Amino acid sequence: MITRGRIIFKGNVKGEALVSEEEISFYGGIDAETGIITEKGHPLEGKSVKGKILVFPKGKGSTVGSYTMYRLKKNGVAPLGIINRECETVVAVGAIISEIPMVDKLDKDPIKNIKNGQIVEIKGNEVIF
Amino acid sequence: MFLTKEEKRMLEGKYGNAVKKSMEILVALGNIFGAKRLIPVKSVQISGVSYDNLGDAGIEFLSEMAKDGKVVVPTTLNPAGMDLENWKKLGISKEFAKKQKIILDIFAKMGVNITCTCTPYLVGNKPGVGDHIAWGESSAVTYSNSVLGARTNKEGGPSSLASALTGRTPEYGYHLDKNRKPVVLVKIEADLKNEIDFGALGKVLGEKLKGKVPLIKGIKKASTEELKSLSASIVTYGGAPLFHIKGITPEKFRDPKKEIIIKRKDIDEAIKDMNDKIEEVDLVFVGCPHCTLNEIKKISELLKDKKVNKELWICVSRKIKKISDKKGYSKTIESAGAKFACDTCPIVAPLKGRFKAIATNSAKGVFYNRNKNNFKTFFATLEDCIELAVRK
Numbered sequence: 439m440i441t442r443g444r445i446i447f448k449g450n451v452k453g454e455a456l457v458s459e460e461e462i463s464f465y466g467g468i469d470a471e472t473g474i475i476t477e478k479g480h481p482l483e484g485k486s487v488k489g490k491i492l493v494f495p496k497g498k499g500s501t502v503g504s505y506t507m508y509r510l511k512k513n514g515v516a517p518l519g520i521i522n523r524e525c526e527t528v529v530a531v532g533a534i535i536s537e538i539p540m541v542d543k544l545d546k547d548p549i550k551n552i553k554n555g556q557i558v559e560i561k562g563n564e565v566i567f
Numbered sequence: 568m569f570l571t572k573e574e575k576r577m578l579e580g581k582y583g584n585a586v587k588k589s590m591e592i593l594v595a596l597g598n599i600f601g602a603k604r605l606i607p608v609k610s611v612q613i614s615g616v617s618y619d620n621l622g623d624a625g626i627e628f629l630s631e632m633a634k635d636g637k638v639v640v641p642t643t644l645n646p647a648g649m650d651l652e653n654w655k656k657l658g659i660s661k662e663f664a665k666k667q668k669i670i671l672d673i674f675a676k677m678g679v680n681i682t683c684t685c686t687p688y689l690v691g692n693k694p695g696v697g698d699h700i701a702w703g704e705s706s707a708v709t710y711s712n713s714v715l716g717a718r719t720n721k722e723g724g725p726s727s728l729a730s731a732l733t734g735r736t737p738e739y740g741y742h743l744d745k746n747r748k749p750v751v752l753v754k755i756e757a758d759l760k761n762e763i764d765f766g767a768l769g770k771v772l773g774e775k776l777k778g779k780v781p782l783i784k785g786i787k788k789a790s791t792e793e794l795k796s797l798s799a800s801i802v803t804y805g806g807a808p809l810f811h812i813k814g815i816t817p818e819k820f821r822d823p824k825k826e827i828i829i830k831r832k833d834i835d836e837a838i839k840d841m842n843d844k845i846e847e848v849d850l851v852f853v854g855c856p857h858c859t860l861n862e863i864k865k866i867s868e869l870l871k872d873k874k875v876n877k878e879l880w881i882c883v884s885r886k887i888k889k890i891s892d893k894k895g896y897s898k899t900i901e902s903a904g905a906k907f908a909c910d911t912c913p914i915v916a917p918l919k920g921r922f923k924a925i926a927t928n929s930a931k932g933v934f935y936n937r938n939k940n941n942f943k944t945f946f947a948t949l950e951d952c953i954e955l956a957v958r959k
Contacts, residue, residue, distance in 0.1 A: 470624065513624070527596060527599070531726055535592065
């Protein structure tokens with residue numbers, strides 16, 4: 439399937455999807471050293487975002503989250519790409535400064551249509567899976 | 568979003584990498600929030616300064632920007648994770664101090680004014696009615712929007728820096744007339760007496776209204792300190808970074824149709840809610856947001872010929888502290904055994920695990936010391952906090 443959306447940070451990447459129905463807080467919610475989701479009770483608690491196409495509705499929490507994404511990237515444990523239903527400032531700015539390809543507002547709801555573990559490609563404004 | 572020829576060149580990298588990166592951030596934000604264009608800003612307040620929040624990656628990001636980035640508008644800085652001169656006395660480790668100094672050197676290299684305060688409006692960065700600015704630090708954002716009538720969204724660290732390096736911000740949110748209009752009328756049926764009443768009002772309104780802008784009626788007068796307290800509190804507890812008070816704040820509006828009433832009982836409940844059951848307080852701190860000169864004067868009067876029996880920290884900007892030195896207030900305060908914590912505050916300093924219970928007159932301080940530092944809290948007026956510090 440090919441679906442189109444809005445580019446937040448432009449790039450081409452292909453990898454395995456990690457899908458969360460819940461919002462994600464990068465500051466305090468993901469360990470910047472390991473890329474493991476640490477938020478208590480989060481559906482993806484204990485999973486690593488490293489090298490994944492991370493699919494989630496939108497970010498939440500402190501504005502420091504943008505810097506946490508940058509830390510993940512520098513530590514080599516950042517997600518390969520990000521797909522949001524509709525993004526907010528923290529994750530958008532985080533993707534831009536960390537140069538992580540990111541799209542949102544797809545024609546088809548990414549949370550419902552992309553399965554965990556499925557191979558997904560982000561190609562500019564296109565998402566192919 | 569429309570970009571001028573020059574802005575396009577900035578985005579293409581003709582003015583260097585820091586400007587390019589900054590424009591990418593601002594254009595992306597503008598597109599996300601439906602801005603039609605970028606507008607010039609008169610000043611910037613940068614948040615994201617403490618090493619406790621930035622980490623080594625934050626340092627890397629800032630160093631990258633500082634390679635060819637220079638601020639093009641007057642830019643002030645949020646509190647750091649420590650007192651820049653007195654950090655040893657306040658128990659900050661050498662390692663932390665080293666990293667914190669690196670961060671401040673980077674900001675200085677970019678031309679940022681190393682003010683390290685959450686009250687830039689008390690130290691010379693004071694915008695006027697209708698001025699467009701790009702500020703981080705939620706309490707300062709709310710104060711400048713509401714009390715000064717300036718216009719800013721609540722910027723994060725990277726976006727405030729991007730505005731400083733380009734002199735621009737995307738025109739959306741609180742920059743536009745339509746979003747500044749109050750949508751709820753708040754009738755105050757209580758006599759608000761001091762800064763903790765105003766702090767408690769902020770908590771009540773933040774929690775009740777979420778992001779809705781209020782027009783508050785029924786407050787006859789409010790001091791700078793009380794408005795500072797309300798500004799910090801309302802946004803901390805989930806409110807919009809903008810409120811209007813009839814007869815006090817500069818923008819005039821008609822009464823919105825929807826209304827709510829706040830009674831003494833609501834204020835008292837909020838105050839009660841911010842007080843934990845505690846036997847012993849091990850840190851008393853005032854100055855969240857940083858103290859005004861008036862507050863420092865009052866503290867010196869309260870501490871005259873007294874000795875403190877607990878850690879008492881007074882958080883203040885370096886500039887106000889220097890004036891206090893000249894006036895002789897600092898000597899009285901320090902002779903009593905109280906400590907100044909300039910350039911910093913307990914929210915951004917690495918204090919977790921060092922104290923168990925704190926007393927403060929700040930509703931914002933209560934929130935972050937509970938959630939970030941895991942401390943229990945005692946919430947009382949400046950007078951009561953000082954009284955508690957000297958009590959045997």
